[in-house]
Amino acid sequence: MPRDQFEGVRPGDDPVDAAGDVSIAPYTAVLFASYGGPDKPADVLPFMRNATAGKNIPDERLVQVSGHYELFGGRSPINELNAALMDAVRAELASRGVEVPVVIGNRNWHPLFAETVDGLVSDGHERVLGLATSAYQSYSSCRQYCEDLVRATDGRPLRVDKVDPFWDAPEFAEANARALVAAVGTLRETVGDAPIRVLFVTHSIPIAMNEASSTGEPAARYDAQHLQVAEAVAALASRELGEELGWDLTYCSRSGAPHVPWLEPDVNERLAGVQGEGVAGVVAAPIGFISDHMEVAYDLDTEASATAADLGLPYVRAATVGPDSGFASLLVDRLLERAAVARGERPDDTICRFSTGACCLSRPEGATR
Ligand SMILES: CC1=C(CCC(=O)O)c2cc3nc(cc4[nH]c(cc5[nH]c(cc1n2)c(C)c5CCC(=O)O)c(CCC(=O)O)c4C)C(CCC(=O)O)=C3C
Numbered sequence: 001m002p003r004d005q006f007e008g009v010r011p012g013d014d015p016v017d018a019a020g021d022v023s024i025a026p027y028t029a030v031l032f033a034s035y036g037g038p039d040k041p042a043d044v045l046p047f048m049r050n051a052t053a054g055k056n057i058p059d060e061r062l063v064q065v066s067g068h069y070e071l072f073g074g075r076s077p078i079n080e081l082n083a084a085l086m087d088a089v090r091a092e093l094a095s096r097g098v099e100v101p102v103v104i105g106n107r108n109w110h111p112l113f114a115e116t117v118d119g120l121v122s123d124g125h126e127r128v129l130g131l132a133t134s135a136y137q138s139y140s141s142c143r144q145y146c147e148d149l150v151r152a153t154d155g156r157p158l159r160v161d162k163v164d165p166f167w168d169a170p171e172f173a174e175a176n177a178r179a180l181v182a183a184v185g186t187l188r189e190t191v192g193d194a195p196i197r198v199l200f201v202t203h204s205i206p207i208a209m210n211e212a213s214s215t216g217e218p219a220a221r222y223d224a225q226h227l228q229v230a231e232a233v234a235a236l237a238s239r240e241l242g243e244e245l246g247w248d249l250t251y252c253s254r255s256g257a258p259h260v261p262w263l264e265p266d267v268n269e270r271l272a273g274v275q276g277e278g279v280a281g282v283v284a285a286p287i288g289f290i291s292d293h294m295e296v297a298y299d300l301d302t303e304a305s306a307t308a309a310d311l312g313l314p315y316v317r318a319a320t321v322g323p324d325s326g327f328a329s330l331l332v333d334r335l336l337e338r339a340a341v342a343r344g345e346r347p348d349d350t351i352c353r354f355s356t357g358a359c360c361l362s363r364p365e366g367a368t369r
Pocket residue numbers: 035036037038048051052055057061062065076077078133134135138140141203204205206253254255256288289290292293294295
């Protein structure tokens with residue numbers, strides 16, 4: 001179970017200032033920090049070059065993944081999905097009486113962090129709160145956002161703090177459980193009472209990156225975080241449905257050189273496995289992704305869906321949490337809590353130790369591979 005579900009209420013009350021108003025002070029803007037993606041065919045290759053710079057990704061893989069974008073007209077869904085989520089967050093902030101600019105900045109495509117920082121500086125902002133669009137801790141999904149934000153603000157009169165990864169929030173498990181319940185309902189229309197299996201899916205990362213994720217302790221790592229969320233989501237959905245859902249954690253989007261080990265099993269491999277175990281239908285539940293960006297559109301809705309069809313296995317993909325209003329509300333809770341920490345009104349329970357120590361390194365300290 002996520003940490004919060006053990007400990008119940010998090011320390012501190014609602015972030016309400018002396019006048020009784022909800023406040024995001026000392027921050028004057030929110031920076032949505034995302035991966036970025038191409039908007040048109042001519043952007044695909046330059047975006048891919050940015051995303052793979054210095055990463056030892058074989059050219060072959062670069063060409064292959066460019067093909068995924070081309071299949072979707074050279075346009076990633078990520079930019080409009082981020083825009084929709086930002087609208088939901090703005091609306092939720094406004095409903096709590098907080099008016100603040102919410103702007104986008106990306107690691108690998110325009111507007112890049114440096115460009116967004118330029119705009120914020122010229123608008124007079126000095127302290128901004130960053131929110132990365134990844135829920136879990138690993139080099140790629142957490143630390144790299146911190147590093148790139150530090151680089152983009154280096155020497156500029158602007159400081160960006162970042163909200164912690166939120167994988168452990170009960171509201172995140174609840175939003176994923178709502179999506180799973182709906183997907184199981186859809187699958188049951190096809191398979192009736194036959195045995196089904198839930199394949200939770202997340203982005204694979206190199207084993208070395210997993211071993212160095214979070215504090216590096218096995219129970220705190222990227223894969224362990226997903227196992228805890230999967231268990232919580234399966235338990236909530238099982239209770240709601242009145243049936244005990246069987247599940248596995250699987251991975252997608254493996255990249256890198258073939259000899260470098262990444263987290264397994266791949267979702268496609270596991271689809272074949274469960275078919276041999278008498279399963280009559282599968283729900284793929286993408287708990288590793290907050291929106292239907294390219295990994296979901298291609299790796300799940302195109303590739304894994306085709307694998308399931310080849311196996312004659314009914315397959316339903318559960319929604320991502322992006323459009324769930326409980327999810328937007330969770331993000332706003334986290335923004336306001338972080339602001340209260342910055343004002344000294346809440347104990348600092350930040351779990352990301354980027355600024356004070358080693359966390360989410362790309363490989364274990366001392367390792368050379
Ligand atoms: C953990 C994780 C998330 C977090 C989950 C999340 O935030 O959702 C994530 C998100 C994303 N990854 C994305 C795209 C890409 N990731 C790549 C490469 C890689 N990802 C990695 C990991 C992750 N990636 C890793 C360890 C690599 C190898 C190179 C490296 O060490 O960095 C490559 C290069 C080609 C390839 O190798 O596949 C591309 C194009 C997009 C945009 C999608 C869109 O356009 O809609 C998004 C949101």
